[in-house]
Amino acid sequence: MIKRIKRKDLDLEKYTRCLAQSINYMIYAEHWYLDILTNKQWDCLILNDYEAIMPLPFVKKIGIKFISQPIYCQQLGVFHSKNFTKELFLEFQKILQTNIVRYYCFNEQNVLDYEIENATKLNQILSLNFDYDSYTSTIRKNRKQEIRKGLPKQFSIVESSNDQSFIALLKEDYQEIKNNLSLDKLQLLVIEIQNRNLGKTISILEEGKVVASSFYIVSGNRLIQLCNAKRINYSINFNTFIVDFMIKKYTKKGLILDFEGSSIKGVNEFNSSFRAENRYLKVYQNLKF
Structure with a gap:
């Protein structure tokens, strides 16, 4: 019943x-x-x-x-x-x-x-059960070259269990969502996730100032990339180094890196360059507005 x-x-x-x-x-x-x-x-x-x-x-x-x-x-x-x-x-x-x-x-x-038929919404995941050095030799050429070149010396990458730098970046540099109520919900959600010790914030700093930051949920066997942001006046693809940091740290621990998407071409290609696999979801709607 x-x-x-x-x-x-x-x-x-x-x-x-x-x-x-x-x-x-x-x-x-x-x-x-x-x-x-x-x-x-x-x-x-x-x-x-x-x-x-x-x-x-x-x-x-x-x-x-x-x-x-x-x-x-x-x-x-x-x-x-x-x-x-x-x-x-x-x-x-x-x-x-x-x-x-x-x-x-x-x-x-x-x-x-x-x-389920007509499952077209896309998610992308990467099983981390591999040797890191062997894995990096198989990823897309441009991504491999970025990683090998590394961040310029003025940048450093740090991990925190209670930092919310990405919220500040979204508020300051992303005008289209600055006043969006969903940002308030995101902040409340992040606080609760962090209070439950289920969150990881990976940030890139330049002389102590955050220029890029991503928030991951650590849940079950998944590392879920919930949100990321960066200063808009930088041409460096900071997310390459954040994702690489997560992969390198969590290989061989029975985990899956969940990129949470995407059907957006540029994002999809970025995730695919790390050898992310497609997983399909079914969206049901009988009302559209």
């Missing part, structure tokens, strides 16, 4: 246990993660006694409630244990489709396990 439960009525202990024990765990479905991004505006489809879960973020406009997945929440869908049938998955999918849905994205494992 699948039932729809409001956020306020969830058994959070059972919900968290189901998610943690699922074969397709994603931090995006954590109740605290969704609470921050949606102001606790989400319901959940529950199979029996929390045998499987499907979070449904929503918004309300002119009194109408519709499903809408928030920014910084790339993949949701059904989270379940090993013995979960395609028939059950289709039941969840059918219930979703009875709602007004502006945007909802199933997770990679849902697409793989249940062969």
Whole structure:
């Protein structure tokens, strides 16, 4: 039996246990993660006694409630244990489709396990189970040359578990999102992730001043690149050195580097130059505005 439960009525202990024990765990479905991004505006489809879960973020406009997945929440869908049938998955999918849905994205494992058609949204990942020196000899030529050349001497690269330099860079140098409310949500989310010791900020400094910074979530077996920013008056591709730093540090530890995208050509080619593999996601919509 699948039932729809409001956020306020969830058994959070059972919900968290189901998610943690699922074969397709994603931090995006954590109740605290969704609470921050949606102001606790989400319901959940529950199979029996929390045998499987499907979070449904929503918004309300002119009194109408519709499903809408928030920014910084790339993949949701059904989270379940090993013995979960395609028939059950289709039941969840059918219930979703009875709602007004502006945007909802199933997770990679849902697409793989249940062969969802028309999965076209792109994610890119890199398994870090390799020898670093052997790996760098196989990446794209221009990326390899950048890494071998290294950063100019005036720059240094540092790691922190509580730095938020990328937020400051976004506010100062990215006018198109400076006053965007999603930036406030991002900051609240980052604070919570850091409080839970799940965040890594990698920054590049010039004479002690941050010129580029990326934020990674360390969750399950994934290093998720949630956000990155740089000073706009530099021609150096700082992200090359940040990504290389992460790869070099975390090789042979059973982890996956998750680039969180992308279908944007330039970003896609950058990620591919590190040998990132494509993973496809299915977006469902029956309302577009």
